[in-house]
Amino acid sequence: MLGGEAKPVITTFEELARLTHxxxxxxxxxLAVAAQSGSIPTYEFDHRVIxxxxxxxxxxxxxxxxxxxxxxxxxxxxxxxxxxxxxKRAEERIRYLATRDALTELPNRALLGDRLDQxxxxxxxxxxxxxxxxxDLDHFKTINDSLGHAIGDALLREVAQRLxxxxxxxxxxxxxxxxxxxxxxxxxxxxGGSFAAAEKILQALAQRYDxxxxxxxxxxxxxxxxxxDDGTDPQTLQRGADAALYHAKASGxxxxxxxxxxLSEEAQRRHLIGTSLRGxxxxxxxxxxYQPKIDLATGAIIGAEALVRWxxxxxxxxxxSDFIGIAEETGAIGELGEWILEEAxxxxxxxxxxxxxxxxxxxxxxAMQFRQKDLGERLSDMFRRTGFSPERLELEITESVLxxxxxxxxxxxxxxxxxxxxxxxxxxxxxxxxxx
Numbered sequence: 210m211l212g213g214e215a216k217p218v219i220t221t222f223e224e225l226a227r228l229t230h231x232x233x234x235x236x237x238x239x240l241a242v243a244a245q246s247g248s249i250p251t252y253e254f255d256h257r258v259i260x261x262x263x264x265x266x267x268x269x270x271x272x273x274x275x276x277x278x279x280x281x282x283x284x285x286x287x288x289x290x291x292x293x294x295x296x297k298r299a300e301e302r303i304r305y306l307a308t309r310d311a312l313t314e315l316p317n318r319a320l321l322g323d324r325l326d327q328x329x330x331x332x333x334x335x336x337x338x339x340x341x342x343x344x345d346l347d348h349f350k351t352i353n354d355s356l357g358h359a360i361g362d363a364l365l366r367e368v369a370q371r372l373x374x375x376x377x378x379x380x381x382x383x384x385x386x387x388x389x390x391x392x393x394x395x396x397x398x399x400x401g402g403s404f405a406a407a408e409k410i411l412q413a414l415a416q417r418y419d420x421x422x423x424x425x426x427x428x429x430x431x432x433x434x435x436x437x438d439d440g441t442d443p444q445t446l447q448r449g450a451d452a453a454l455y456h457a458k459a460s461g462x463x464x465x466x467x468x469x470x471x472l473s474e475e476a477q478r479r480h481l482i483g484t485s486l487r488g489x490x491x492x493x494x495x496x497x498x499y500q501p502k503i504d505l506a507t508g509a510i511i512g513a514e515a516l517v518r519w520x521x522x523x524x525x526x527x528x529x530s531d532f533i534g535i536a537e538e539t540g541a542i543g544e545l546g547e548w549i550l551e552e553a554x555x556x557x558x559x560x561x562x563x564x565x566x567x568x569x570x571x572x573x574x575x576a577m578q579f580r581q582k583d584l585g586e587r588l589s590d591m592f593r594r595t596g597f598s599p600e601r602l603e604l605e606i607t608e609s610v611l612x613x614x615x616x617x618x619x620x621x622x623x624x625x626x627x628x629x630x631x632x633x634x635x636x637x638x639x640x641x642x643x644x645x
Contacts, residue, residue: 233257313365318386329436340397347458349427432468453468486539502514537576543581570603
């Protein structure tokens with residue numbers, strides 16, 4: 210087992226102990242002495258032993274006293290030594306994988322949580338600062354949708370490597386999930402140190418990626434929370450960094466945003482809106498308003514755009530900019546969009562009667578609604594329920610929706626064309642084809 214000659218040999222326990230790793234030796238000797246004294250019937254212990262080639266292997270040693278003299282002193286011990294190196298390596302690999310992200314092999318949330326707890330305790334004792342950085346890749350979904358998940362996964366692995374190279378050895382880079390990463394910077398001098406680290410990360414991630422023949426460019430948004438300024442426990446720091454990240458993305462992306470008290474208030478407000486959003490339809494809190502479209506030559510009203518307002522019980526009147534983005538994040542936009550569509554079609558006859566002529570009713574269509582494979586069927590059902598003519602409905606979509614997925618876009622356009630309704634490009638020249 211140790212790489213010596215295969216011949217009969219008498220090995221004393223002392224010699225075995227001498228070959229045992231220094232960190233394991235004391236425990237092995239203590240167990241053997243306990244067995245010799247009779248305080249335990251047998252001893253069993255896993256320890257490392259050095260081979261003739263200088264390699265450490267794992268050995269499972271067990272033994273028991275089989276003969277004592279009249280005074281009870283041990284005369285002979287028998288036992289076994291089993292090479293368990295491969296088993297130990299497998300166990301170590303399992304332990305490693307349990308704390309690692311499967312795709313990037315970065316620390317996962319469980320390991321990050323443990324390291325964050327330790328870093329906060331150490332920073333508290335030493336009166337140090339630490340920074341928690343939440344990182345989100347900008348428009349990663351576009352790459353995933355257009356080039357496929359294999360390319361997206363390869364990009365995430367490369368991002369993980371760049372993040373690891375951009376920080377210090379004592380820092381922790383973890384993957385939160387999807388295209389979100391977290392960096393823990395212990396023992397920073399000031400918030401300026403964390404800003405410099407965040408800027409270095411932005412620069413590293415912004416360099417070109419060459420993946421399977423594709424030249425890709427991607428940026429990131431970063432939210433930063435500082436201990437103890439922004440919180441003294443993991444949950445508060447994570448909420449602060451997340452709120453700062455949200456603001457960084459909302460402010461144009463590809464930037465670093467530090468947490469402030471104002472962002473905390475905004476985060477609480479978003480949370481309240483998000484949790485109460487699902488109950489708006491049942492609670493009859495939504496209202497539709499109609500913005501007229503006027504023919505400048507004649508001054509006649511020829512159409513209207515349906516706009517939604519939310520009369521929130523505690524926040525008052527909310528405009529679309531207050532809750533549509535949150536509805537998209539939480540997945541409630543589908544239900545909300547369908548309600549607005551149907552409500553506009555139900556109200557249209559009354560508006561037409563008031564002005565004395567037919568109207569072209571315009572309604573915004575979200576990307577999530579437009580991607581629904583059964584969008585045409587849903588709209589056909591709605592027209593049957595409301596009695597509204599599809600030729601008098603105009604769906605407004607943004608050009609970014611058309612850019613997302615050609616196959617899905619063509620499918621949706623085909624189904625809508627069969628029904629006979631109209632499409633309009635909303636916020637034109639502000640996205641993919643902007644004049645800038």
